[in-house]
Amino acid sequence: MSINKDFPLLKNERLLKAARGEKVDKLPVWIMRQAGRYLPEFREYRKQHDFFEICNNPEYACEVTLMPIRRYELDAAIIFSDILVIPQALGLDVEMRPGVGPVLPEPLTLETLSNLNTKGTVKKLEYVGQAINLTRHKLEGNVPLFGFTGAPWTLMGYMIEGGGSKTYSKAKKWLYAHPQKSHELLEILTQVIIDYLVMQIEYGAQIVQVFDSNAEYLNKNLYSIFCLPYLKKISLEVRKKLREKKLEEVPMVLFAKGGWYCLEEQAELGYEVLGVDWTVEPKYVRNILKNKNITIQGNLDPCALYSSKSDLNSQVEKMLNEFGSDRYIVNLGHGIYPDAPIDSLKTVVDVVHSFEV
Ligand code: 1CP
DSSP states (O other), X not given: OOOOOOOOXXXXXXXXXXXXXXXXXXXXXXXXXXXXXXXXXHHHHHHHSOHHHHHHOHHHHHHHHHHHHHHSOOSOEEOSOOTTHHHHHTTOOOEEETTTEEEOSSOOOTTTGGGOOOTTHHHHTHHHHHHHHHHHHHTTTSSOEEEEEEOHHHHHHHHHHTBOOSSOHHHHHHHHHOHHHHHHHHHHHHHHHHHHHHHHHHHTOSEEEEEEXXXXXSOHHHHHHHTHHHHHHHHHHHHHHHHHTTOOOOOEEEEETTOGGGHHXXXXXXXXXXXXXXXXXXXXXXXXXXXXXXXXXXXXXXGGGGSOHHHHHHHHHHHHHHHOSTTEEEEESSOOOTTOXXXXXXXXXXXXXXXXX
8 A cells, every 4th residue: 555645734733733842823733533423413424423433544644634634733743543553553452432442352362372363463463554644634734643553551451351440350360460471461562562653753743742541550560560661662663763764753651640759750661742631730740850851741531521611611721830841742641522512612722722822
């Protein structure tokens, strides 16, 4: 499959500038899960198409990616896909059940670990690259396009639990009882993630985010052993491979949800941007990360969108004042909920863009 690299000129560089630590005219804002069920047009589209059918078809994925961009003045698009396409490409079945979320009917076990299909995995994910390539063109340079992946530990969690979980105790059991097997799995995932991100960038992703949504179930000790080394390898190897392929480097974002217990360590992993959730105070974050050359992304509570317009206004303003406009990308502290009022997002974007930097 050929890659059309004759990309349109980027007209809004605000987000990439903030990621690189350069001055911006206005604060950049995007929203995790901005292409999702809170949008009536997305719900309508989902009536006609299965979740993974959208992911698999570059034209469908592109259409859904553009939905929030047409409706709001967001400063970035994020390609429509899911972190679970990696376990799928490794040979596990993943179903998206309405009202439940992702389900892996046959979760990974110690016995089936060696059955994972590790050959040609990224080739199987090239449809994501094609969706990225098409979308980058269709965006006409209006905003940059995010690629993304799940982090090794977060993917390991879904693969072993067979879906979302309240405790991730089955996956954590591996960490305590089977550390060698855990490392084996994390290493397999890390290798796929590296090549997957490089592929996304080659096809046109202008920035990439690593979602470690399940960091909150670990602690500093476990995160140091089972996450930090792999996250570092990902940032180093992606950049090395980009240089080897003579591709331009892009900023990398790490969002370790609930990973406040090792924020300082995250700053040493080679990511330009660190995402934080709403449970940490902006001042705490800025203080831990001062002089580290790190851009912060976050961290409005997704539930703040249920506030009245004037309350939401003041909460966003307070957050902007506390983070300050230096090296800051505005986002929620996690993905937007399906029942979020659609007007609230406009309020957030308006407050952010009228904030004096
Ligand atoms: O707009 C965007 O942000 C792009 C699309 C996107 C992204 C970045 C989707 C579409 N999923 C993701 C990432 C993703 N998927 C993460 C990391 C971010 C996060 O922590 O929220 C995770 C953990 C998943 C796994 C997943 N997929 C869940 C969570 C399950 C659980 O209990 O932990 C769910 C509910 C999904 C389904 C899903 N993915 C995306 C959408 C729009 C949906 C809703 C399903 C539907 O429309 O039927």
